[in-house]
Amino acid sequence: MKQMDVVLDPLAGTEFVPGRTVGTFAIDPGPTQSGWCVLAGGRVLSSGVLPNAEMLERVATRIYATMAIEMIASYGMPVGREVFETCVWIGRFVQAWHDPEAVKLVYRKDVKMHLCGTTKAKDGNVRQAIIDLYPASGGGATPQIGTKAKPGPLYGVSTHAWPAIGVALTVQAQQGAM
Template sequence: MLTMQQRNDPWGHVLAIEMIASYGMPVGREVFETVRWIGRFQQAWHSPEAVKFVYRQDVKLHLCKTPRAKDGNVRQALLDMFPRTGGGKTPQIGTKAQPGPLFGVSSHAWAALGVAVTAAHQMREGV
């Protein structure tokens, strides 16, 4: 991953990373390990100063219009943004036979998609 990020990008992609925010609560080893990797990914990016950091609070506010949103609310807001093209209970996701535009997105990928969508919208709006 780090080696791939060091290559020049002729398409001008932007690296968006969910940044850690402290709210005064004690944190464990995993948080420090995450912060360490955030720094490594930024440093490895071909343009380190151009990395876009997005806080979870910003994702909730942008997609759900409230800082109290939960992961399920973020997921639903993302589903609502995409057309209902596939089959099954959630056509945006679809089925293997009729995949929708969000087919394969699951678990932590919803949070990553929320970060990507928020970063893209903020850049379009000049934020």
């Protein structure tokens, strides 16, 4: 298991039934590495951050039922090289999926609207909205995340995996899976 992975990772052999697909695989793409999560019925099965070359391998595994990717949107402002490199990776991820036409491309404004009720929400607001959806069953100051001794349902989720969870939650809500 990779250092950033959370438990219950199907690629690590936990809670995976051969021949059966599981959950929504969502990606928050970046120019060199991308955040990801696997969500089933609102439950985070696994999450992490991977270099994009490794992400391509994960996309091609065919063990996930649905794939969703946060899509780049134009807001009329100049952008740099990293945005264009991210666009290239989005295309590579889509093509690596076993059914490229079925990939769900989700815009950040749709995630903000679904989770926060406004497109003006900031990343911190989106993260807090995700945390608020889960039970406070762990230890520590944020029991939804918890501690190593008493983990919550979001224990181990970090950095770019948060936006990926937002993408997965939005897609599952659109599909009526929640």
